[in-house]
Amino acid sequence: MLATTEIWLREAAEALAGTVHSIKSGEFGKVKDAVECIKGLKAAVHLAIEEGNRVEKLRKQVAGSVGTGSLDMDAARDEIGRRLARLRDAGGD
Template sequence: MTVIRVNETGFENEKCVLELAEEQFTELLIALGDMKGRVRKGEPVPDTEVKQRVSAVQRAMDHVFSERKRLDEVQRKRAGIVHEFAIDFDAARDEIGRRLARLRAASSAGDVPE
């Protein structure tokens, strides 16, 4: 059983929720596999039970995918990724510094170079 842990970012909690959803999905798949085995053995399985199991698996699968999507979004936000690309703040800071240095050098030269 997964224990939900929360830290200041909530990120750990997101991972735990995904793990819980995956565990639930796995358990439902095992139950569906057991039912399949009963059918192969010729045991009667009511249609309502089959529909309930299949529906539960579909809901669990949707839940896993939505939690995975949420976790990916949290990871992208923490990595500074905006609109599918990451902003490299270090490179931007370096470029700004270079441009400021060129402006300072140009202003002390007395004339702006072409």
């Protein structure tokens, strides 16, 4: 999405540069079109950023709900002990 936004911004900058050149040449007909183009680009970029933020927020909410259980350290130690005992019984160190 960032790459696409950069392309849009570069194209808008080129269009704006062309409009400035036209104005310097005495042609004012493209000014209104350029203003509308820039406004549309601004709205599109803003919308893309907002949607990206919403997706990221949702992603964080989903990830947060997966790991909401508390970590029981005693149970974890017991499990590690059981596994080590099995390894010792199997002939490992």
